[in-house]
Amino acid sequence: MTIHDLPQGMIRATGTTGPHEGYMPGFGNDFETEALPGALPQGQNSPQKCNYGLYAEQLSGTAFTAPRGQNERTWCYRIRPSVHHTGRFTPIDMPHWKSAPNILPQVTSLGQYRWDPIPVPEEDLTWITGMRTMTTAGDVNIQVGMASHVYLVTRSMEDEYFFSADSELLIVPQEGRLRFCTELGVIDIEPKEIAIIPRGLVYRVEVLEGPARGFVCENYGQKFDLPGRGPIGANCLANPRDFKSPVAAFEDREVESRVVIKWCGQFHETRIGHSPLDVVAWHGNYCAYKYDLRTYSPVGAILFDHPDPSIFTVLTAPSGQEGTANIDFVLFRERWMVAEHSFRPPWYHKNIMSELMGNIYGVYDAKPQGFQPGGISLHNCMLPHGPDRDAFEGASNAELKPAKLANTMSFMFETRFPQHLTQFAAKDAPMQEEYIEVWNQIEKKFDGTPGIK
Numbered sequence: 001m002t003i004h005d006l007p008q009g010m011i012r013a014t015g016t017t018g019p020h021e022g023y024m025p026g027f028g029n030d031f032e033t034e035a036l037p038g039a040l041p042q043g044q045n046s047p048q049k050c051n052y053g054l055y056a057e058q059l060s061g062t063a064f065t066a067p068r069g070q071n072e073r074t075w076c077y078r079i080r081p082s083v084h085h086t087g088r089f090t091p092i093d094m095p096h097w098k099s100a101p102n103i104l105p106q107v108t109s110l111g112q113y114r115w116d117p118i119p120v121p122e123e124d125l126t127w128i129t130g131m132r133t134m135t136t137a138g139d140v141n142i143q144v145g146m147a148s149h150v151y152l153v154t155r156s157m158e159d160e161y162f163f164s165a166d167s168e169l170l171i172v173p174q175e176g177r178l179r180f181c182t183e184l185g186v187i188d189i190e191p192k193e194i195a196i197i198p199r200g201l202v203y204r205v206e207v208l209e210g211p212a213r214g215f216v217c218e219n220y221g222q223k224f225d226l227p228g229r230g231p232i233g234a235n236c237l238a239n240p241r242d243f244k245s246p247v248a249a250f251e252d253r254e255v256e257s258r259v260v261i262k263w264c265g266q267f268h269e270t271r272i273g274h275s276p277l278d279v280v281a282w283h284g285n286y287c288a289y290k291y292d293l294r295t296y297s298p299v300g301a302i303l304f305d306h307p308d309p310s311i312f313t314v315l316t317a318p319s320g321q322e323g324t325a326n327i328d329f330v331l332f333r334e335r336w337m338v339a340e341h342s343f344r345p346p347w348y349h350k351n352i353m354s355e356l357m358g359n360i361y362g363v364y365d366a367k368p369q370g371f372q373p374g375g376i377s378l379h380n381c382m383l384p385h386g387p388d389r390d391a392f393e394g395a396s397n398a399e400l401k402p403a404k405l406a407n408t409m410s411f412m413f414e415t416r417f418p419q420h421l422t423q424f425a426a427k428d429a430p431m432q433e434e435y436i437e438v439w440n441q442i443e444k445k446f447d448g449t450p451g452i453k
């Protein structure tokens with residue numbers, strides 16, 4: 001992407017060269033970037049007067065007194081302070097975007113569920129109107145839990161902007177390409193990449209190649225972080241250098257604009273006479289970023305037994321209870337399978353965590369039939385699940401030579417909270433009513449005699 005690809009009227013700082021032009025590498029770094037020379041103050045955060053007549057403003061992602069290693073904030077130098085980017089708020093209805101708690105007595109969330117890909121309708125749908133909530137968990141009002149969504153986007157937002165005071169959004173594209181024009185810069189994403197938009201950041205979403213469909217994990221709790229590697233050591237899994245944050249970019253446009261805000265599960269709109277994307281320079285560690293899932297380096301068993309799926313965690317959002325996440329984002333991508341005298345696919349199990357899976361492309365090894373790209377499955381807290389009969393028989397009788405698991409990329413949004421279906425998921429989305437039957441053909445092999453059957 002070059003500066004000429006940006007929306008008309010947007011000015012961007014010079015970024016790194018090569019394939020990451022327009023981005024700065026690193027996870028949790030303290031970045032600094034300016035779109036105009038001298039716009040970023042040196043030696044202090046809030047000078048009496050800022051260059052270019054800019055206003056200094058701090059965006060805080062944590063409490064002021066959070067420990068240094070967890071404290072997140074960014075200083076913005078902008079054309080107008082944010083208080084000028086909102087007027088009086090008017091409540092609006094977003095019928096398909098739901099927040100927790102959303103427990104419906106007429107909907108049974110207890111069960112093992114799977115859905116075909118949700119078709120993208122022909123109607124105009126923006127990032128806001130095209131969001132379809134599948135499950136909710138926890139409580140948005142006390143900032144614990146999550147929601148999972150599918151986005152269906154056919155039209156760019158035009159002079160329309162959005163931010164969530166409730167959550168950060170983890171975005172997983174499955175079809176199409178999107179551009180996020182944020183206060184802190186521009187992020188383009190496509191399938192096999194993800195993006196994180198932090199709580200409170202204003203942005204506009206444009207369709208670069210559509211229609212676009214993908215998955216969203218809305219995190220109400222502590223923000224996503226890299227998991228500890230423990231005895232794995234300093235490398236592999238998701239490496240910090242592969243995360244990319246945008247360089248500064250701003251708009252100076254006097255145009256009637258609509259700003260939509262999500263707050264405590266409710267939506268409001270306000271009208272202003274200009275673009276709110278007016279941050280000319282910024283420095284700090286609270287910002288949006290993207291990550292290429294093809295750079296994830298999986299670690300697994302190289303002798304026997306299948307590892308726990310937690311070994312494939314890309315990002316984790318802590319819960320306050322050590323070792324038990326508010327959310328884990330887990331990736332199952334191409335990898336070698338070499339375990340000896342072992343059942344290689346994921347084993348049968350029940351889990352205290354609730355698992356929502358999405359298929360980005362290819363075939364998932366535990367469900368070779370029926371789990372389509374763009375599809376979703378849900379195995380809720382303490383509900384048993386595992387390979388279907390064909391997967392079990394195939395893995396039980398396969399020749400155990402090294403084999404490349406290819407053409408596959410799926411993921412999991414895993415949370416310690418039960419996930420409750422929305423009305424849309426239960427009634428409108430293309431649920432596979434027969435999914436529970438995939439385990440009906442599993443045979444009883446026990447006959448009371450010793451030996452392996």
